[in-house]
Amino acid sequence: MSLANTYARYPVEFVSGEGAWLTDSKGERYLDFLAGIAVNNLGHSHPRLVEAVREQAGRLIHVSNLFYTEPNVRLAERLCARSFGESVFFCNSGAEANEAAIKLARKHRPRGDVIVALNAFHGRTYGALSATPQEAKQAPFAPLVPGFRAVEASDVAAAVDADTAAVLIEPIQGESGVNVMSSELLAGIRAACDEVGAALIFDEVQTGMGRTGSLWAYEQLGVVPDAMTLAKGLAGGLPMGALVIGPKLQEVFVPGDHGSTFAGGPLVSAAANVALDVIDDETFLARVRETGERLVAKLQELPYVVSVRGRGLMVAAEINVEAPKLATRALLEQQLIINATGATTLRFLPPLIVGADEIDEAVDRLKKLDI
Numbered sequence: 001m002s003l004a005n006t007y008a009r010y011p012v013e014f015v016s017g018e019g020a021w022l023t024d025s026k027g028e029r030y031l032d033f034l035a036g037i038a039v040n041n042l043g044h045s046h047p048r049l050v051e052a053v054r055e056q057a058g059r060l061i062h063v064s065n066l067f068y069t070e071p072n073v074r075l076a077e078r079l080c081a082r083s084f085g086e087s088v089f090f091c092n093s094g095a096e097a098n099e100a101a102i103k104l105a106r107k108h109r110p111r112g113d114v115i116v117a118l119n120a121f122h123g124r125t126y127g128a129l130s131a132t133p134q135e136a137k138q139a140p141f142a143p144l145v146p147g148f149r150a151v152e153a154s155d156v157a158a159a160v161d162a163d164t165a166a167v168l169i170e171p172i173q174g175e176s177g178v179n180v181m182s183s184e185l186l187a188g189i190r191a192a193c194d195e196v197g198a199a200l201i202f203d204e205v206q207t208g209m210g211r212t213g214s215l216w217a218y219e220q221l222g223v224v225p226d227a228m229t230l231a232k233g234l235a236g237g238l239p240m241g242a243l244v245i246g247p248k249l250q251e252v253f254v255p256g257d258h259g260s261t262f263a264g265g266p267l268v269s270a271a272a273n274v275a276l277d278v279i280d281d282e283t284f285l286a287r288v289r290e291t292g293e294r295l296v297a298k299l300q301e302l303p304y305v306v307s308v309r310g311r312g313l314m315v316a317a318e319i320n321v322e323a324p325k326l327a328t329r330a331l332l333e334q335q336l337i338i339n340a341t342g343a344t345t346l347r348f349l350p351p352l353i354v355g356a357d358e359i360d361e362a363v364d365r366l367k368k369l370d371i
């Protein structure tokens with residue numbers, strides 16, 4: 001096999017998709033409750049997304065960031081209009097968005113520390129990895145970038161001091177199993193940052209773009225950051241990341257400070273504009289909250305489920321059987337795509353267009369597993 005040995009892949013090859021369904025090379029249909037890891041928020045082959053990408057690909061794909069393009073400028077304006085943002089730096093992934101955020105924080109307070117929470121996940125590049133305090137991911141790649149301090153989420157506020165450049169935190173931790181930070185905890189961190197002039201940066205790479213039932217998770221948590229990072233669902237499946245910069249940090253970057261050749265091209269920007277058209281709609285977001293509640297309620301009926309947590313369609317179930325084995329059986333025996341984020345944790349990230357009938361179907365398939 002000529003693919004690098006960095007993933008434990010399942011023995012399934014997909015060839016097409018529609019809505020919440022994928023079809024493999026044998027013609028078998030699968031119900032997708034992972035959505036490319038919170039990427040395909042519009043589902044597969046959404047007609048408006050496909051049409052916009054086709055149209056833009058035939059017009060203009062790339063020109064570099066030495067010039068403007070209409071889809072990119074419009075996207076930046078829309079992201080700012082619908083958040084605390086004053087400006088947006090575009091990139092191509094979540095890790096890169098966090099790299100940009102870390103550089104922004106360091107330039108704001110030179111040589112300052114970046115405080116992160118234990119169990120956080122911010123990406124795999126060196127800066128983002130240094131902000132990801134997980135032994136198995138970090139240890140083989142030491143030495144890491146200096147200047148990161150990892151503490152329990154509940155101790156972050158107390159850890160902020162005059163040497164702190166920023167707190168970088170996921171409002172809901174995704175990769176470590178959908179751990180929701182409380183409004184009180186985040187408000188405490190906000191106050192601690194304000195006291196010393198440190199930046200509060202939310203990593204909304206997974207929680208953004210409607211995943212939790214509001215366009216951004218911070219809107220439901222009632223705490224506004226100074227910057228936030230986006231990627232995953234931003235361009236409906238195409239690779240795009242962004243750092244949204246609020247008023248406090250607006251003057252920090254100047255030309256030459258940061259850049260990326262591919263970033264914010266017209267093709268991915270056109271896709272992201274369609275993703276926003278569909279998702280940034282109160283009726284759509286209300287449905288995300290409703291289907292999310294239905295999923296939580298249904299999962300609680302399963303005999304091996306101990307507890308369920310989450311927001312909107314970002315849901316995890318704590319179970320009393322081995323989660324990685326169950327996820328594999330769900331895939332191979334029931335054609336249901338879910339994933340395990342830990343030994344006893346299952347995560348559900350269906351596309352946001354998922355129907356109530358498909359929620360019921362997914363839980364029925366889990367029931368049929370007979371565990």
Ligand SMILES: *Cc1c(COP(=O)(O)O)cnc(C)c1O
Nearest residue numbers: 093094095121122123174205206
């Ligand atoms: C996935 C993820 C990242 C990394 O994104 P990549 O596009 O894989 O680099 C960073 N932060 C969070 C919260 C994520 O879920």
